[in-house]
Amino acid sequence: MIQRLFILLTLLLGVLSATPQATAVDGTVRDIRIGQHPDKIRFVMDLSQDLDFTVFSLADPYRVVIDLPEVSFAPGAGPDERRPAEIKGFRFGLFRPGTSRLVIDTAKPFSVAAAFMLPAKAGYGPRIVIDLKPTSRAAFLEESQKSVAAFQANKRPRLTAPEPAVPPLLNRPPRLANEKIIVAIDAGHGGVDPGAIGVSGIYEKNIVLNAARILRKELERTGRYEVILTRDSDVFLRLRERIAIARRAGADLFLSLHADSIPNRKLRGASIYTLSETASDKEASLLAENENKSDIIAGMDFGTETPEVTSILIDLAQRETMNHSARFAGMLVREMRGEVKLLKTAHRFAGFAVLKAPDIPSVLIELGFLSNNHDEKLLRSNAHLTRVAASLRRAIDDYFDLVQSAARAN
Ligand SMILES: [Zn+2]
Incomplete structure (x- = not known):
């Protein structure tokens, strides 16, 4: 028409x-x-x-x-x-x-x-x-x-900032066939912050670190991925540092691993979170005012720009990233279903700070409920975590197959 x-x-x-x-x-x-x-x-x-x-x-x-x-x-x-x-x-x-x-x-x-x-x-x-x-x-x-x-x-306000040192992760040429895809795995909590405490007394921070290492092994085994862990020991990291580590490594995907605990001990199942639209819009305007804004999109320097232009740039990048994150979350739900018990609404949206890298597709995975006897037992089992890791790896494969074939088609 x-x-x-x-x-x-x-x-x-x-x-x-x-x-x-x-x-x-x-x-x-x-x-x-x-x-x-x-x-x-x-x-x-x-x-x-x-x-x-x-x-x-x-x-x-x-x-x-x-x-x-x-x-x-x-x-x-x-x-x-x-x-x-x-x-x-x-x-x-x-x-x-x-x-x-x-x-x-x-x-x-x-x-x-x-x-x-x-x-x-x-x-x-x-x-x-x-x-x-x-x-x-x-x-x-x-x-x-x-x-x-x-x-x-x-008309024509000018962006006069110097070229960024780090290329943007989205809209850039796809990685070459012989180039490794970089996946950042973020084990939640750590150090002084134990996270949730399981019914047997086990700490979330230890369960998710173990899960992160198992997933790293599963991904590296393929030869297609280079994996970085935001933490590989029992240390405390601020949420902003977790994102910064992934961005410095040039990560193509960010996975934050957690295990929940709630008063209802009957509830069990895994769930996947991506950043919600409303939360990110608010975040976009907050980021624009923030003193660290210079580093927020691929090292661009917004120092000379008006807050409005800055917020538009962040907003555009974040929007595209959220679409990628949501697409990946959908693939994750599909691969995990049947392997792992999932909550009825498995893909959810929330304003998790750790998901707010505006240029790296990011998901937060709640692996299960430490407040539930059955889930806690599974989460302490390497066999279970290996099964979870295999379904994550399949979803990651599907996602990058799609990203790379879309890039080739352009
Ligand atoms: Zn947690």
Whole structure:
């Protein structure tokens, strides 16, 4: 549908503006994405190069218009079917010689809350990011008079930070066939922090360290993985340090191992956690204010940037990472089911601090309940932990098969 409109528009305008200069193209829009966030709709255009742009909104019907220099649109560029309900339609093409235009038809009035040109950086190509927030008709009408000038004056904030020392983990070329995939295994707790205490008196910190070592052996046996443990002894580590160790090692995946304890001693089964959307959005804004923000995405230096740009960058990386984490969690549930007793809702979401590396897909695995007699006995058994490790390894294999084949297809 979009393509047909685009072709029609191109043909029509091509006829109307058939001048020798009409073929001049200033760049390519490689992809267009629309994401639903709790408080806004984010619109991202992946570009071949930095481009000036103008954004403004029009009423009756409501629409947001983005004007660019004359660009070509990559075949297939455009949001997929899962666009937010408020976005009724989407059109793009040549508007007149020298100007290409994108029009987003919205069901309700939206205001342009932010608009940025993010130059290529750390493996990400240049992008235009536009945030739309719902607004009232009255506010919309007032703002739409002013918005052209406002965003023309503010367009193209520059990211002037030096190139990062560490390449980003996402959107980078896949590891070569002879290159090992790096998996970080994080045994929870340690040292002064025993974690949960089992019915027999055993400590969570010891059970998860044993499980981490068994999993390391299982993964290294394949020759495909290099494994790093955040701790390989009974030491205390802050959550932030655990993430830092994984990031320094260039980890492709982060697994935090735990074993739970609750007052209900009957409950048993393993579960898998990934970071929840709402928790991570809050975290994204907190991270932006944080003094350690310079190191948070692949060593980028945000020192010269506004908090808003920083938070957008972190948010974009985190969002992509959360999708990867959730996909991996799904594979993990599939591989573990049948091997290990799982909670009824096996994949859960929560704001665990240890899952908040914005650029490493991360899951936290609760291996079972130390408050339950049966689970505790299993968790003390190397045979059981070896079975768990084998199902984790199969899920990790599946996940990286997918990641690598997707990368090859691009
Ligand atoms: Zn724990």
